Amino acid sequence: MKIERLSQDKIRIFLTYDDLLERGIQKDDMWREIPKVHELFSEMMDQAYTELGFDASGGPLAVEVFALPAQGMVVIVTRGKVAAGSEDHILEEDDDSEEDIYEMEVTMEQSDVVMYAFRDFEDVIDVCKKLKSASLTEDGRLYSYNGKYILALEPANMETSRHNAVIAVLAEFGEATSVTYAMLEEYGKVIVASGAIQEICTHFSG
Known part of the structure; x- marks a missing residue:
């Protein structure tokens, strides 16, 4: 998993298909609301905070997922206002000490290139x-x-x-x-x- 900052409020995460398989996630699972995907997203946000100081909590996120046929997936996360009329997904992470709630607008795009x-x-x-x-x-x-x-x-x-x-x-x-x-x-x-x-x-x- 590679994470890079694109701007103050935007990061790009590159997941190989091996990254997904290690976590028991199939490519098509990224399109579904399942606990494993929630866990993966929480892991990505933890790593983004550790490596880049990118704090995803406390506000809406726009999440774009691009599936690439040979390489893996690119996830672009933008902090800020979720577009009006968009479909929001709430992700909750169960934790004894605290509960993180991510409010997200998720868009998916698949490329055959x-x-x-x-x-x-x-x-x-x-x-x-x-x-x-x-x-x-x-x-x-x-x-x-x-x-x-x-x-x-x-x-x-x-x-x-x-x-x-x-x-x-x-x-x-x-x-x-x-x-x-x-x-x-x-x-x-x-x-x-x-x-x-x-x-x-x-x-x-x-």
């Missing part, structure tokens, strides 16, 4: 060559974001075995990123808008 980050352009070239030579895919979009290169692939039309092979190659050269596709679209710089793997292999074939 697989995204991996690469520190060096050489790694991007290597991963593209390997994906193309293994006839896995020639598609993809390449972005520059926050000092890294991010390759985004939409595996919607791929069969599961090929999809898993693509992720294995991406993981060999890069790392799963906690950036959501919406953030990438808004703040990232597009380097290759489509057919990125083919493009890069064509220009860097040596």
Whole structure:
């Protein structure tokens, strides 16, 4: 579980699917009101307070959950006013000494885009060559974001075995990123808008 502060009143938490499995939570459970999810949220808020001094108690929270297909989940928590007319969830944590009540507006978003980050352009070239030579895919979009290169692939039309092979190659050269596709679209710089793997292999074939 990685937690980072985005602003005074906003944090981003990145949960891998291993983080969820360790707690006996399936991906689809995040959409449901169950005790395990309440416990996970309390754990996240405790860690946010310990690491960043982010105090989530005593006020409404807007919680956005983004499910990423290969990497895990991104949870963005914002302190402040819950939007009018939104659905509020009250989470209660049972504790002998005190009782924390979180008033939350929860929104969920799921993305099918697989995204991996690469520190060096050489790694991007290597991963593209390997994906193309293994006839896995020639598609993809390449972005520059926050000092890294991010390759985004939409595996919607791929069969599961090929999809898993693509992720294995991406993981060999890069790392799963906690950036959501919406953030990438808004703040990232597009380097290759489509057919990125083919493009890069064509220009860097040596």
